[in-house]
Amino acid sequence: MALRTTAVLCNSLSKWAYNLSGFNKYGLHRDDCxxxxxxxxxxxxxxxxxxxxxxxxRMIRAIQLSLQKSILPKEEWTKFEEDKLYLTPxxxxxxxxxxxxxxxxxxx
Amino acid sequence: xxSKTLATPLIRHVTTRGYAQAAPALKRDARIQSSVLPxxxxxxxxDNGSPVARVTIAFKAxxxxxxxxxxxxxxxLRSAAGLTTKNxxxxxxxxxxxxxxxxxxxxxxxxxxxxxxxATQNNLQQALEYLNNIVSNQEFRPWELSDNIxxxxxxxxxxxxQVRAVDLLHKAAYRRGLGNSxxxxxxxxxxxxxxxxxxxxxSTLTPGRCAVTIIGxxxxxxxxxxxxxxxxxxxxxxxxxxxxxxxxxxxxxxxDLAHVALAVQGAPAGSPQSLALAVAAKALGxxxxxxxxxxxxxxxxxxxxxxxxxxxGFNVSYSDNGLxxxxxxxxxxxxxxAVKAAGKLxxxxxxxxxxxxxxxxxxxxxxxxxxxxxxxxAESIASQGLYTGVVKSPAEIAAAxxxxxxxxxxxxxxxxxxxxISMGAAGNLTLVPYVDEL
Numbered sequence: 001m002a003l004r005t006t007a008v009l010c011n012s013l014s015k016w017a018y019n020l021s022g023f024n025k026y027g028l029h030r031d032d033c034x035x036x037x038x039x040x041x042x043x044x045x046x047x048x049x050x051x052x053x054x055x056x057x058r059m060i061r062a063i064q065l066s067l068q069k070s071i072l073p074k075e076e077w078t079k080f081e082e083d084k085l086y087l088t089p090x091x092x093x094x095x096x097x098x099x100x101x102x103x104x105x106x107x108x
Numbered sequence: 109x110x111s112k113t114l115a116t117p118l119i120r121h122v123t124t125r126g127y128a129q130a131a132p133a134l135k136r137d138a139r140i141q142s143s144v145l146p147x148x149x150x151x152x153x154x155d156n157g158s159p160v161a162r163v164t165i166a167f168k169a170x171x172x173x174x175x176x177x178x179x180x181x182x183x184x185l186r187s188a189a190g191l192t193t194k195n196x197x198x199x200x201x202x203x204x205x206x207x208x209x210x211x212x213x214x215x216x217x218x219x220x221x222x223x224x225x226x227a228t229q230n231n232l233q234q235a236l237e238y239l240n241n242i243v244s245n246q247e248f249r250p251w252e253l254s255d256n257i258x259x260x261x262x263x264x265x266x267x268x269x270q271v272r273a274v275d276l277l278h279k280a281a282y283r284r285g286l287g288n289s290x291x292x293x294x295x296x297x298x299x300x301x302x303x304x305x306x307x308x309x310x311s312t313l314t315p316g317r318c319a320v321t322i323i324g325x326x327x328x329x330x331x332x333x334x335x336x337x338x339x340x341x342x343x344x345x346x347x348x349x350x351x352x353x354x355x356x357x358x359x360x361x362x363x364d365l366a367h368v369a370l371a372v373q374g375a376p377a378g379s380p381q382s383l384a385l386a387v388a389a390k391a392l393g394x395x396x397x398x399x400x401x402x403x404x405x406x407x408x409x410x411x412x413x414x415x416x417x418x419x420x421g422f423n424v425s426y427s428d429n430g431l432x433x434x435x436x437x438x439x440x441x442x443x444x445x446a447v448k449a450a451g452k453l454x455x456x457x458x459x460x461x462x463x464x465x466x467x468x469x470x471x472x473x474x475x476x477x478x479x480x481x482x483x484x485x486a487e488s489i490a491s492q493g494l495y496t497g498v499v500k501s502p503a504e505i506a507a508a509x510x511x512x513x514x515x516x517x518x519x520x521x522x523x524x525x526x527x528x529i530s531m532g533a534a535g536n537l538t539l540v541p542y543v544d545e546l
Contacts, residue, residue, distance in 0.1 A: 045251060097197060108207070
């Protein structure tokens, strides 16, 4: 019981933080806000084409909204439940591969 | 200073003695051992005491098993060898193999794909571990496949026109199955998805279609390799028996030469006729024996004195069919006479006893020489195992060649010559006759 309340609390806390962060009002997803370093660029290369297209659309829309100093109507905001991490797992994989390469080069 | 001069010869002496002791005594009766495991994997080993061990894992996954909608997937499969699998990344595979000095290759023909690794005996265990990682649980990540596209393009760009002619010959002769090209069509590059490759691999790289051979190590080791493989046991690819249709395909490529492959139906692998036809192909001729020498083979005599040209007999045997014929490269202006003369010889092959005898000796030399090279031997044993389930040593094959009588050979030849001629041609085809004009 206690465990369940903690989980619920945790969930609602992260939801509150998510809504406070504001990027969802522009229709962005969490992974759209990643800083594009080399790992992320490599991960983007590995994504299927249509996922990248959707990401680019969301970003251009966000830039447009930001220029116009406006936000999306509330029903179009990204919901916490709908925000899937489409890029992070791939970035983790890329990082792992880079670490493996660096470890090898340290040893030999 | 004086101590140094004393030390050097001493060390040298010791090391040479050490090597002499380490060299294993050559076994006079090295025999090929073979068996079939409970999961139907064929396992063979030849412990010849070689300091280098060669291990081949072969599968029935050649181009004949390609579905008609995904032609070229077998080429993709062999070019994808060494990419990241579930167990190891492409980076680690290549670095670790390089670290132990092992050499890995993947090659394929119409029937099989061969994954071969060569390593010195003391590094064999590590090399086997990585061979296992390469072969089992292949993942074919889409981005790695698209990074691999230049390799496919290079493969195609580097194809000699003679190979194209023989490839077209197969397509003309068998249409589907064995007629599938060994190489991916340029338009298909990048269009075969990771999923279809995955499906092809899952249905062909199965234990029941696998053979493991080791040259230079024990049968137990080969069994261990076969058992360590993690292969899917799902549905298997169906292969339809390839029937010989006969026909002609031409590819106009320009240039100064015409490359023509002519053939009739041969015999399946393992049959006595296929050996007889292999002798006949050698007897037809293989170009001059000495460099820049005169070409005195029956084939060259039939074509006559038309200036420089190259002509060789060829014979290929597959599990249920075969081709017997010749390959010809001639200057474009002489193509009509040369191809007509070669076609006439193929329709009515008359080989003298001397030519047959020379053919036998040349074939024996070829079989025995190829057996000296461990990788070739490992792959040929694997293919024999997958074709017939029985392995003949090179010496046994040489003995079988000796036992062929002239009548066996002429019988096989006249049987083959009854079939329709097929033709594949590439290069400058301006003056190359069509197959019905032969």
